[in-house]
Amino acid sequence: MSELLLLTPELLVLLGALIALFADRITGHPRAAAHIGAPLAVIAALVAALIGTHGGVFAGMLALDSLAVFARVAIALLLAFWLRWVSGRGAGAERSAEAVALAMLSAVGGMLMASARDLIVLFISLELSTMPAYVLMGYRRTDARGLEGALKYFLLSMLTSLIMLYGLSFAYGISGSTAYADLGVVDAGTLGQLAIAFVLVGLFAKLSAAPFHYWTPDAYAGAPAGSVAYVSTVPKIAGVVALVQLVAAFAGNGGTITVVLLAGSLLSMLVGNLAAYPQTDIRRLMAYSGVAHSGYILLAAAAGSAGGTAAVFYAVAYAVPSMAIMLLGSEEGTALDDLAGLAARRPAVAWASVVWLLSLIGIPPMVGFFGKLTMFTAALDNGLLWIVAVAVTMSVVSAGYYFKILRSVFFGERLDAGRATRSTAAVIAYAALTVVTLALGVLASPVLEFFGLRF
Amino acid sequence: MDLPLLTVIVFLPLLGAAVVALLGNARAAAGRAVAATVAVVDLALVAWLAMRFDVDGGMQFVEKLTWVPQVGITYHLAIDGMSLSMVALSALLTMLAIVASWKTEKNPALWFSMLLLLEVGMNGVFVAMDFVLFYVFWELVLVPMYFLIATWGGPRRQYAAVKFFLYTLFGSVFMLVGIIALYLQTGTLDILEMAGAGLDPTFQWWVFAAFFLGFAVKVPVFPLHTWLPDAHVEAPTAASVLLAGVLLKMGSYGFLRISLPILPDAAAEWSTFIAALAAISIVYGAAVAFAQTDMKKLVAYSSVSHMGFVMLGIASMTPEGLNGAVAVMFSHGVVTGMLFFLVGMVYDRTHTRMIAEVSGLSAKVPVAGGLLAFASFASLGLPGLSGFVGEFLSLLGAWASDIPVGWVVTSAVGVLLAAAYMLWLVQRVVLGSPSEAVAGITDLSVREVAVLLPLVALTLVVGLYWDSLLRFTDPAVRSVLAMMGGA
Numbered sequence: 001m002s003e004l005l006l007l008t009p010e011l012l013v014l015l016g017a018l019i020a021l022f023a024d025r026i027t028g029h030p031r032a033a034a035h036i037g038a039p040l041a042v043i044a045a046l047v048a049a050l051i052g053t054h055g056g057v058f059a060g061m062l063a064l065d066s067l068a069v070f071a072r073v074a075i076a077l078l079l080a081f082w083l084r085w086v087s088g089r090g091a092g093a094e095r096s097a098e099a100v101a102l103a104m105l106s107a108v109g110g111m112l113m114a115s116a117r118d119l120i121v122l123f124i125s126l127e128l129s130t131m132p133a134y135v136l137m138g139y140r141r142t143d144a145r146g147l148e149g150a151l152k153y154f155l156l157s158m159l160t161s162l163i164m165l166y167g168l169s170f171a172y173g174i175s176g177s178t179a180y181a182d183l184g185v186v187d188a189g190t191l192g193q194l195a196i197a198f199v200l201v202g203l204f205a206k207l208s209a210a211p212f213h214y215w216t217p218d219a220y221a222g223a224p225a226g227s228v229a230y231v232s233t234v235p236k237i238a239g240v241v242a243l244v245q246l247v248a249a250f251a252g253n254g255g256t257i258t259v260v261l262l263a264g265s266l267l268s269m270l271v272g273n274l275a276a277y278p279q280t281d282i283r284r285l286m287a288y289s290g291v292a293h294s295g296y297i298l299l300a301a302a303a304g305s306a307g308g309t310a311a312v313f314y315a316v317a318y319a320v321p322s323m324a325i326m327l328l329g330s331e332e333g334t335a336l337d338d339l340a341g342l343a344a345r346r347p348a349v350a351w352a353s354v355v356w357l358l359s360l361i362g363i364p365p366m367v368g369f370f371g372k373l374t375m376f377t378a379a380l381d382n383g384l385l386w387i388v389a390v391a392v393t394m395s396v397v398s399a400g401y402y403f404k405i406l407r408s409v410f411f412g413e414r415l416d417a418g419r420a421t422r423s424t425a426a427v428i429a430y431a432a433l434t435v436v437t438l439a440l441g442v443l444a445s446p447v448l449e450f451f452g453l454r455f
Numbered sequence: 456m457d458l459p460l461l462t463v464i465v466f467l468p469l470l471g472a473a474v475v476a477l478l479g480n481a482r483a484a485a486g487r488a489v490a491a492t493v494a495v496v497d498l499a500l501v502a503w504l505a506m507r508f509d510v511d512g513g514m515q516f517v518e519k520l521t522w523v524p525q526v527g528i529t530y531h532l533a534i535d536g537m538s539l540s541m542v543a544l545s546a547l548l549t550m551l552a553i554v555a556s557w558k559t560e561k562n563p564a565l566w567f568s569m570l571l572l573l574e575v576g577m578n579g580v581f582v583a584m585d586f587v588l589f590y591v592f593w594e595l596v597l598v599p600m601y602f603l604i605a606t607w608g609g610p611r612r613q614y615a616a617v618k619f620f621l622y623t624l625f626g627s628v629f630m631l632v633g634i635i636a637l638y639l640q641t642g643t644l645d646i647l648e649m650a651g652a653g654l655d656p657t658f659q660w661w662v663f664a665a666f667f668l669g670f671a672v673k674v675p676v677f678p679l680h681t682w683l684p685d686a687h688v689e690a691p692t693a694a695s696v697l698l699a700g701v702l703l704k705m706g707s708y709g710f711l712r713i714s715l716p717i718l719p720d721a722a723a724e725w726s727t728f729i730a731a732l733a734a735i736s737i738v739y740g741a742a743v744a745f746a747q748t749d750m751k752k753l754v755a756y757s758s759v760s761h762m763g764f765v766m767l768g769i770a771s772m773t774p775e776g777l778n779g780a781v782a783v784m785f786s787h788g789v790v791t792g793m794l795f796f797l798v799g800m801v802y803d804r805t806h807t808r809m810i811a812e813v814s815g816l817s818a819k820v821p822v823a824g825g826l827l828a829f830a831s832f833a834s835l836g837l838p839g840l841s842g843f844v845g846e847f848l849s850l851l852g853a854w855a856s857d858i859p860v861g862w863v864v865t866s867a868v869g870v871l872l873a874a875a876y877m878l879w880l881v882q883r884v885v886l887g888s889p890s891e892a893v894a895g896i897t898d899l900s901v902r903e904v905a906v907l908l909p910l911v912a913l914t915l916v917v918g919l920y921w922d923s924l925l926r927f928t929d930p931a932v933r934s935v936l937a938m939m940g941g942a
Contacts, residue, residue: 358598361624364591373587374526377635385632392628399624403617411605411613445523455526 003057006064009044009072010108013079016040017104024097033100034087041080041107048072048111053452060179061118066452067312071114071241073451074316077436078234078323079107081429085327088425091226094139102132103230110238119168119178122242123161129235130157130206136227137219149215149222156215157205164202170195180249187252196253199246200260206239208232208287209294210267217275220287225330228283232290232326233319240315244301244308261302262387268295273394276401280336282329285401286322289360292398293318296391299384300375306455307378310371313453317371317440321356324433325405328353331426336404340412349427350409352434357402359437362395367440374455459518461532464500464542465578465592468493468549472571475564483563487553490567494550497574501539501546510536510926513934514584514647522588527644531585535934536927537711537781538581541704544788545577547909548700552693555796555906561607570693573599577701581708586634586644589713590627596702597623600694608689615682615689622672622682630669630709633662637717650716650938656724663721666714673706674762676729677736687755692799695751699758699795700788707765707784711777711935715769719939722772727858730770734862737763737869745876750801750808753880754794757834760869761787761842767858767866768849772939776852777932778925783845785924786833786917790842793830793910797823800903804896810880815889820898824885826907831885833914835877836870841917844924846870 004011019040020033029035054064064072083100091099109128116122134157138150168178170191175182186192205212220228247257272292279285297318300311328349332338343350359366372395379388440447471493478486509515514533522530534542552570559566576599579592597620605616638644641652654662672679683703687695715722740760747753761783768780800823801816802808817824833840836847850870853863899907917924 354598362628363594363598364587369591369594370523373631373635376632377526377638380632380635381639388632389629392632393625396621396625396628399621400617403620407605407613407617410602445521445525448523448525453525 006051006054006057008051009048009076010111012040012044012047013076013104013108013111017101017108020097020101020104024095031087031090031096033097034083037100037104038080038083038087041076041083041104045073045076045080048076049450056117060181061121062112062115063117064115066454067241067244067309068115070316070451070453071237071312072111074237074319075107075110075114075234078237078319079103081432082230082234082323082327084432085229085426085429086226088423088429089226089331091139091224094141099136099139099227102136103234106130106132106136106230106235110235113238114241116242116245117180119172119180122246123165123168125238126202126206126242127161129238130161133231133235136231137223139224139227143222146222146224149219152215153219156212160202160205160212163198167195167198167202170198180245183246183249184251186250192253193256196250196256197260200257200264203239203243203246204264207236207243207294207297208291209264209298210271210291211264213268213271213291213294216291217284217287220283221281223283225283225326225334228286229323229326229330232286233323236290236294237312237315237319240297240301240311244311247301248305248308258302261298262384265295265298265302266387266390268292268298269391269394270295273397273401277397279401282325282334282336282339282405285336285405286326286329289398289401290318290322292394293322293360295394296372296375299379299387299391303375303378303382303384306381307375309453309455310374310378314371314375317359317367320367320433320436320440321359324356324430324437325353327426327429331423336408337412337414339405339408341414342409349430352430353409354406355434355437357406359441361399361402365438365441367437367444370441370444378455460500460504461516461518461534461582464497464504464546465532465575465582467497467500468571468574468578472568472575475568475571478564480562480564486564487557487567490553490571491550493571494546494553494574497578498546498550501543504534505539505543508534508536508539508927511930513930522585527638527642528587529585529645530588531645531647532582532588533584533647534582535931536929537708537931537935540781540785540924540927541581541701541708542578544704544785545574545581545701548697548788548792549574549577551792551796551906551909552696554902555696555799556691556693557902559607565602566607569599569602570697573603573697577697577705580705584646586638586646589646590631590634593627593630593705594624596705600698600702603694604686604690607691607694610689611685612689615685618682619686622679626669626672626679629665633665633669636662636665646713646717651719652717654718654720656720659718659721660724663714663718663725666709666718667725670706670709670714671732673709674703674766675706675759676732676762676766677739677759680736680740680759683759684752684755687758688749688752692795692802695755695795695799696792699755700792703758703762704784704788707762707769707780710766710769711780711932715772716935716938722939726770726772726856727862729766730853730858730862733763733766733770734865734869735763736760736766737866738872741869741872741876745872745879748810750798750810750813750880750884751795753810753876754791754798757873757876758787758791760873761791761834763866763869764846764849767853767863768845771849771852771856771858772936773852773855774929774933774936775848775855777935778928779845779848779850779852781845781928781932782841782848782917782921782924786841786845786914789910789913789917790830790833793826793907793914794834796903796906796910797827797830800899801827805892807892810883812890812892813884814887815893816885819889819893820896822898822904826899826911828881828885829911829914831877831881833918835874839918841914844917844921
């Protein structure tokens, strides 16, 4: 029983998901699900923080190390921010109750995935975090483009999941066990190499890292921006934790993982940043920028245990402002020109967007800078000088396209009035995301201290 | 002392910026009064600090707190004579910029808060003694300057603002790599602790290269200067003044504070290369300035030339040269600030910056014409005015050093060129009979004269009484050289 208590945060979110399905009917309020879900998610985050770290539970299937705790809290909090936004805005023209339930189920999967210590648990939680995302991406049932993108996402994601499962079966065949702790025997033999490569294929696709990124721009561009805000950020955090823990578990791989991670990193940074540059739709732009950020994360993941911590920290540093920008796009319109004149209409939100974008570029004192600082420190410590040089050069390129958004917000001319009506809940969500973007940078120390993160 | 004076000097403008922004455009008059008050108080605090400053006391007013101990970041502020001269320049020019742009009508709340935010970054860079803190302020400067250029600039302001941002960012990300490399090697991020660490020469060479990219873009050193003319031509007057007056100095300050003391072996290896680039910058900047038909562009290119003397002085690594470098940094801030203010004031009246369309200022508007002539003389390095001090000392230091004599001679030719293009400017614009554009204009207002007078006074004081500046800089540059010598 006491072990089940450790899962209270997951259970709370699960409870929220179940309530969400009926909340609208019972209360008669169209967005009751999100109104109930947001505080539940906050409580889940607090409980997860209070529980803190814990050794192996359920016969070692799960373990709450500092990374898992950090990820659990981050996922629950981001879910709360997203739900808060939905409670004011809804999920587009559709009913929002199912979207709320799906997002919460996906968050349960993500939180479990972060603490998984067993391949079976990993795969199940991975699917739990991804399945709802397919539906969220195709949430607008009447939109042919959205459905096409969602179908593409579904098919490719299933394919990569199955490849990953195939790889996991190899790993099981070699080690005779599904526990992470026994994966060290997966050596550099042919079968071991294949196992590792297949597992990485699955995780790369979850992180939309190149070369398994090509579904993202189409899927995002067809999906409701509000869904993208969730799908492109929260599941990624869990994916990075799983990646980092698997990389550590495959200790006997003889350097194969490092090579694959670095190749994926290089490709993602180049493809993501260069392809993001010409985009005019925020969803496509952020899709490619997400690919680029996954590239930085893979670089850190290849850089030892300090790098692993940095990768998870950076995943959060990426998710927070990225979610904010997609939510803003959902509210104001997703073409770059839709944001034109935002500074005149909503100056506070416009300045908040400056904070988000500068954080994504990596300008101090925002969290993105500390993410890059710790990542590059870990990578340089591992002698990855040249790839770090590529990474920093590419972050200058990224400034080029993020400034296109800024330029539209502050200097774009727009004749018609903005379409967004005021929503207090959305403003609260923006404020919370902005505070986290700033505070996690300036006050990084107490946060790192609390979670016991070490670089 | 209990009062954390440097923290107050750095962050008071941040408070001011927030207040001005919150007052908004509806209460713009109150906002600019707040902005001016904050800037004046800040300058007064710098003056107060200068009075209590012990010129032989090395690093003073030290504040050191832990910030992110997990990665060794501290909140470490301190000031020496070199920093003090730069902070004084920053506080003075910010205040003057606020007064000079008193009548800004387009979005004044944003304008004044951005100027104050810029001051936070500028003041901070010169007193931050922790690498990450230094980097924070270094990058902080970019944001307000981007908005100043992109909102109030000329027709191509968007292009110029983004170009400025991206160029500087490109340099600074490599600086960040250098910072991380130093941290991994020494285990500290403290700039002062790291000095004289006796690092491996090959390692030094690479880190120096990384920092060189960051600093040389900012200075700017030929051929990394191409953002500067665009930024200056498009920038509004006050932004040009602060860009040329303070932002460029951040680059040369970086060489003096970081590259030389921490990477002395690499600095010695690089000195000839830097001297060569300095000489090329001097002559190239001057030659291009010659060809300009736009007054503002002429002043912008003359900055490339003058900053070349700073780099020459730094490359000499002699007491004279380094004193000269700091003196040029200070004097260029004052004199070029004056020139940009004057060009802006003339433009406000004539609505043209074309040299060919403006002539006879002294006949029509004697105060403006006279001050423009004065500033031009100071800029060309007339003995008795501040411009001469630094250029003379830089050249003297370069002669005394190992820099190949050819580069020194080339640089000296630059002095002649500067005299030629500035005098030619005076001849065409100040002298002669009033042109059509000048015919109906009025002379400078009391407010405008009040902006220029402190700069005129500083030009004279430093030019006539060198010790007024050098007494602050000399101990500081000697300690830099001592760190280079003794490991």
